[in-house]
Structure formats: structure tokens, C-alpha cells
Amino acid sequence: MDFNQLKQELFDYCEEINVQKVGIASTDTFDTLKQRLVTQQAFNYQSGFEKGTVEERTTPTKLLPKAQSIISIALAYPSKMKDAPKSKKGDRRGIFARASWGKDYHDVLREKLNLIGEFLEEKVEGAQFKAMVDTGELHDRAVAERAGIGFVGKNCNLITDEYGSWVYLGELITNIPFEPDEPIEEGCGDCNICVDKCPTGALVQGGQLNASRCIAYQTLTKDFLPDEYRTKIGNRIYGCDTCQVVCPKNKGVDFHLHPEMEPDPELAKPKLEPLLTISNREFKEQFGYMSGSWRGKKPIQRNAIIALAHYKEVESVDTLIHLMKKDPRPVIRGTAAWAIGKIGREDAKQVLEKAKLHEQDEDVLVEIDKGLDFLKVHTTT
Template sequence: MDVAQLKSDIIAYAHTIGIDSIGFTTADPFDELKQKLIDYHANGYASGFEPTDIEMRTNPKLSMSSARSIIAIAVGYPNRLPNVPKSKRGERRGIFARASWGQDYHSIMRKRLEALGEYIKSRVPEVEMMSMVDTGVLSDRAVAERAGLGYTGRNGFVINPDLGTWTYLGEMLVSIPFPPDDPIMDSCGSCTICVERCPTGALVGDGQLNSQKCVSFLTQTKGYMPDQYRYKIGNRLYGCDTCQQVCPKNRGINTQHDDIVLEPEILKPRLIPLLQMSNKAFKETYGHLAGAWRGKKPIQRNAILALAHFKEKEAVPELKAVAENDARPMIRATAYWAIGQILEDEAEAYILSRYDSEIEEVQIEMKKGLEMRRL
């Protein structure tokens, strides 16, 4: 078997199925990553969403013992929304992060990896393969970097020369010993704009992220939003793109794919209708987005915070309905808090009239609503 020719054929085929960038590396352990992960957890930066077994994360052969190579792929996604609806008084809107625009990227990437796998198997029937997208144990970014798809910037994203940071990443372990590609030797130089513009100071500065402070992570949590971050969320319903939006390497890049369909009214939705949306309606409207993976509770909480951010008085009747009728204490409590933030002193009579009928955890937020001011 001419492995070099097969590699060339795979690259050519990949571009016909919507893979924008492809690279090859060995299945050797990611020794440099191991210490970074140890420090990441020791510093309390972990989000809790990522796998915790560092050996599994850094040794590909623990996932597939026959692995000889890893094929890394990147698919660019759009970052500009056409016909973007305006957010205005009475119709304030939230926003989903760009990685959640269109069909859930896990399914988009799996389809491409499946097609790529079928092609490789048609050429080498005895090949063994294992694909991963985001939820696999390996670090997509570490694999992509070593396979030459880009270098890790200060914002922690892989910066691809053609796609910038606006990419979905995935990889495939294969039992074929392909010639590895060389990593891209580049850097952010003296640029620190992403670190400076991060809303919560979550970027450590060397490509590491303190997930506990990251707005993207915070929007996906299900509990109460910590006080110091409530006004940092802005109108974000899911995720945060600030460190990518300000990156100079992303200028002029806006990759399009036919299977990434943009729906402006869904991706930048009106906030008030979200507050009392049923589970069924939420799944029907947003279930196809990656941003819906945690369910409607975080989205509804974030919508309430966004209304407080906008000081949206027109939303107060709806917020009162949520505060008085929602069965979930955290949602009721956040609604009371938002009413206090929007109406300020005018909210006191209403909140005090409801105070004794509420449980203690809700009462705590009712007090905050009257006492706390924008941080």
C-alpha cells in the first residue's frame, strides 16, 4: 500500500464532502498536554464538562490500541447573521453563540467523519477507526494543533490560516501509519486584545482558560448565576464569542456551508416569549441547536438576566407571572431579582407583598433584587 498516495487521495476526497482543513499526526501520547491538564485542574479552571481522566485524554492508544495515526479535521462555520433582527424596546432579543448556529455541529461533524471513514474503508477494508467530536476523551484542539491545522492562540482557540478560529474540530483514530504533518509555527505575537476584552477576565493569557469565569461556561450552568457575573452576561443566551470577534486573525473570514442553515429569528430570539415556553415548544424551536443541549432552564434564566440588563420595563408583567407561577425556585427567584433591578425602588411594595409566601432561597434573591445594583 502506498500510504503517501492514500493520504493525498484522502485529502482530496475530504474537500469534496465539506471538510475545509485536514491534517495527519501520529497516535503518540500528548505528553506536553498532560502537564497543562494537571495544572488546569489544580488551579480550579475546569468546567466539569470535560473528561477527567488525564491518561485517557493524552494517550490515544488507550482509546484504540491499534491506532497508528490521527486524522484531524476542521469545518468552518459562519459568523455573520443575514437579515439580523433588531433588538428594541418591547422586543429585546438574546443571542446564541455562533458555534450554535444551524444544525447541532456534533451531527454535522459526525456525518463528515462517517463519510471520510467509509472512503478510507473502501480503500483499506481491514482498517480500524474511531471518530471523536467534542465529547470524545481526546483534546480536539491539541490534536488539531499537532496535525498542523493551526496554532493555539491566547484565546485558547486553534487559529487556522484560512478559517481563523471559527471552526468545528473533530478527529479520527486510524490503524494506518500515515506520514505526519508538521505543526504550524506561529503565534499571537504581542497581541493581547482577546485577554483585554474578555468580559470576565477568564483568559489567563497563555492560551489557557479559567472556565469557572468564562461567560460561555456560565451561560450553560443550571444553578443561580453568581452575582458578579449577572451583568457580564449581557443578552447572551448561550455561549460567548467576544474573544473570537476581537481576534485580528478572524478579519474577513466568514465560511459558508449548505448544511449550516441560519435562522435569524431563532438565533437572535425575542426574550419575553422564552420566559414561559413549554418544554415541547422549546424542543420544537431550539432542539436542533447545539445550544439546547442543557435544556431550557439555563436559557430561560439567561433570558431573565438579559431583560434586567436591558432594564426592560415592558417585560415586568411577564416576569411577575414567572415569579408567581413557575414551579422552579431558581427561575422564580431570578425573576424577582430582575424585577427589582428593572423597577428599583418601585419594586419594593410588590416584592415585599410576595416575600412571606416564598421559600428561603427565593427570599434571598428577592432581597438582592432590592439591594443589588449593577456591578
């Protein structure tokens, strides 16, 4: 079989099914990535969401023993929201990161990869595949970089010439011996804007991320948010786009090529207060198709409370008081108490002191005291 011809047919087919970029990577061990992952482990820079061992994440043949090449694809997603609603006093809104706008990108990419697999199965007898999107063992960005899709920038995102870093990535390990493409040598040069602008210093150096300090990671956690991040989170309720927004390579880049990726403004930038009392069923019905829903409603609600405190939204205090008194989850009760003190309505001191008499959870009591400490500051300044 002429695999060069098949490769061209594959690329043509990818264009037909609306894949923006496709490239081929070799199945050699990702040695540079391996060293970086070892360093991450040594410094405890991992998020805990990574799948597989270092060997599995850097050795494709560990995942498909007869692997001979890796097909890497990229789909461009929007960076700007049309008709975005305004956040205003008495009607404050949060924001989901762009990677959660529209239909869950994992599903969109898997559909494309499945189509590619079916296409090649018709062409090659005995074809084998293993598809991965984000949650697989392989490092999507390292594969895409090797395949010539783009280069990994100092913000740890893959950056393409045409679409900036606003791309979703996926790959298909296969036993078909496609000729690899050439990696792109372009880089960030002297630009260090993303490192300088990271809200928490999570980009410890260009291309090295301390995932546990990243706002995007912190919005996913389910426990109390550490105090140092509460002042940084702003109105983010899922994810963080700062290191992409400030990147010069993304200036003016905004593509709307996939209708299923278009955000519903009321969901991508939702009203905060209704999130505080939404039921599990309502949350799944409204947000379940978005990638930002995968951790459930609890982190979203906690982040929404912090966002209301960020806005000092007095109109929401009655709802926060109800949560502090009635919610069965200590994280929500405690965060609500903290927010009541942060907002500082006239009756806040009385409300918090009364709650302190009835609260049994030690962690919640600590948060009540934090709220009361805010009020002491208010009265002395």
C-alpha cells in the first residue's frame, strides 16, 4: 500500500469533516516531556488529575504495542462570546472559561476521531487504533507539537499559526506507518507576558506549570478554597483564560467554525445567585452538556459564593444567610459565612455571631471567624 497517498487522503478527509489541523507524530518516546514530568513530580507540581504513569504518558507503545504513528488533530473554538450579557449590581454573573463554552469538547473530538478511525478501517485491513482526548495517558500538546500542529508556548498551551492557542487537541495512536511531519521550531522568543500576568504565579517559568497553583485547577477543587486564591478568583466559576487572553499570538484571533461549540450566553456567563440554590437535576439539565460540569455543582456553587463576595453583592446576602444556616455541606456553609463578612451588610456581625452559637463543624466555625474579622477591619477603617 502507498501510505503517502493514504496520508494525503486522510488529510483531505479531515478537511471534509471540519478538522482544522492534522499532523502525524512518530511513536518515539517523548524524552523531553519525560524529564519535565519527573521534575513536576519532584516539585509536587502535578494537579492529581493526570492519568497513567510517567512511562505510559511518554511511551506510545505502552498504550498500543504495535503503534507506528500518531494522528494529531486540532479543532478551533471561539474566543469571543456574541451578545454577552452584562454583569450589573443586583444581577451579578460569573464566567466559565472558553474551553467550557458549547458542547463538551471531549465528545466533539471523540466524534471526529471515531470518524477518522472508521475511514482508515475501510482503507487498511487490520488497522488498530487508540483514541485519546485530554483525559488519556498521552500528553496532547506534546503529540501535537511533534506532529507540527503548533508549538507549546511559555503558557503551556499549544499555539498554532492560524488559530492561536484557541484549539482543542486529540490524537489517534495507530499501527499504520504514516510518515511523521516536521515539528514547528517557532517559539515565544523573549515574550514573557503570560508568566508575568498569571494571577497566582502558577507559571513558575516559561513552559513549567505548578498545576496546584493554577486558578483553573483551584476552581475544580471541592474543599474550602485556600484564602490566597479567594482574592484572585474574581468572578471565575470554572477555569481561567488569563494566560491565553494576554498572549500576543491570540490577538484578534476568534473563529466560529463549529456550531456545537458556540456558547449559550446565559450558561457560559450565568447569573450567580440562582446557582446557589440550583438542584442536582436542574444543574445536569442546564449545564450537563458542558465540559465545565464534570466536577458537579459543588465547586461551581462555592466559586459563585466567592464571586458574589468579590462583587460585594449586598442583594445576595439573604440567600447566603440561608445557605450558612441550612446547607448540609460544610464547604458551602463556611464559604457563605466568609462571604457574608466580606460583603459586610449592616446586620452581618449579628448574623454571624448567632450562627456561631449553633454551628458544630470546626472548619465552618473558622470561616465564621474569618467573616467576623472582615467586619472588625471595616469598623476600624
